[in-house]
Amino acid sequence: MTLFKFTKMHGLGNNYIYVNLFEEQLEEAKLPEIAKQVANVYTGIGSDGLILICPSDKAEVKMRIFNNDGSEGKNCGNGLRCVAKYAVEHKLVSDTEFKIETLSGLVEAKVQLENDQVKLVTVDMGEPRLLKSQIPMAGDGNEKTINEKMEFDGQIYEVTTVSMGNPHVIFYVDDINQAPVTTLGPIVEKDERFQEGVNVEFVQVVSEKELHFRVWERGSGVTQACGTGACAAVVSSVLNNYTNHGEETTVHLAGGDLQIKWTKAGTVLMTGPAEVICEGTYYLSE
Numbered sequence: 001m002t003l004f005k006f007t008k009m010h011g012l013g014n015n016y017i018y019v020n021l022f023e024e025q026l027e028e029a030k031l032p033e034i035a036k037q038v039a040n041v042y043t044g045i046g047s048d049g050l051i052l053i054c055p056s057d058k059a060e061v062k063m064r065i066f067n068n069d070g071s072e073g074k075n076c077g078n079g080l081r082c083v084a085k086y087a088v089e090h091k092l093v094s095d096t097e098f099k100i101e102t103l104s105g106l107v108e109a110k111v112q113l114e115n116d117q118v119k120l121v122t123v124d125m126g127e128p129r130l131l132k133s134q135i136p137m138a139g140d141g142n143e144k145t146i147n148e149k150m151e152f153d154g155q156i157y158e159v160t161t162v163s164m165g166n167p168h169v170i171f172y173v174d175d176i177n178q179a180p181v182t183t184l185g186p187i188v189e190k191d192e193r194f195q196e197g198v199n200v201e202f203v204q205v206v207s208e209k210e211l212h213f214r215v216w217e218r219g220s221g222v223t224q225a226c227g228t229g230a231c232a233a234v235v236s237s238v239l240n241n242y243t244n245h246g247e248e249t250t251v252h253l254a255g256g257d258l259q260i261k262w263t264k265a266g267t268v269l270m271t272g273p274a275e276v277i278c279e280g281t282y283y284l285s286e
């Protein structure tokens with residue numbers, strides 16, 4: 001019987017099962033299956049996926065993220081805030097500011113402590129990637145997709161695409177409560193023009209400082225929040241002249257708010273909470 005200790009954590013309701021690989025051992029080939037198992041709300045723990053906190057030779061810690069369909073993502077904003085909280089509170093790091101390695105590069109995390117507990121985390125998510133070749137998506141790889149017409153399910157939409165190390169396509173809607181998240185989301189997620197699939201975001205512009213946001217995530221479906229998606233939405237909104245470059249935007253997600261700024265220096269800063277839900281031992285069914 002394989003068993004391992006886990007911590008369930010969430011960032012604005014985007015919840016994952018975290019396993020500390022400084023202490024536990026999981027078989028590499030079984031990781032997609034383990035992610036699907038623990039994420040199953042009926043026969044597992046129930047989560048949006050699995051996140052591994054690993055040793056790294058490039059940073060203090062490394063994060064790997066698996067969606068609830070077992071696919072491995074290359075970045076996870078809500079996951080990074082929770083990894084930062086875990087690393088500080090379990091003394092995997094000795095500072096309140098440190099680097100985290102992801103499959104899409106290094107990010108810089110900075111935690112805010114209250115009585116030795118991490119409440120808020122700011123992550124410098126690095127620079128957005130805007131070329132079609134970087135999303136990746138079909139078309140001229142040297143071009144960007146900003147407010148470009150694309151047909152999905154027989155209808156023409158104007159979309160913008162941004163990668164935060166993982167792919168995002170942003171649709172603007174007049175009323176976030178009417179956004180076709182569960183109907184259009186899964187169609188776009190698997191559209192063949194996105195060679196690696198895509199996270200699908202719906203955004204209602206409230207003002208030049210506020211966005212409403214909903215998401216259909218690649219590999220997980222509807223989640224309460226998507227940190228990389230919220231960063232992509234702010235970058236997209238600056239590119240579409242809805243919000244201002246270098247100014248902070250409040251993004252209202254289903255699970256709560258993130259403060260996001262696409263800095264004039266070029267990187268995207270994301271600030272938000274990270275919470276522990278529970279800890280336990282998982283008995284992996286063979």
Ligand SMILES: N[C@H](CCC[C@H](N)C(=O)O)C(=O)O
Nearest residue numbers: 073076077078166226227228
């Ligand atoms: N579904 C995403 C990974 C999780 C991203 C999201 N949960 C976040 O907080 O950024 C992907 O496959 O690219």
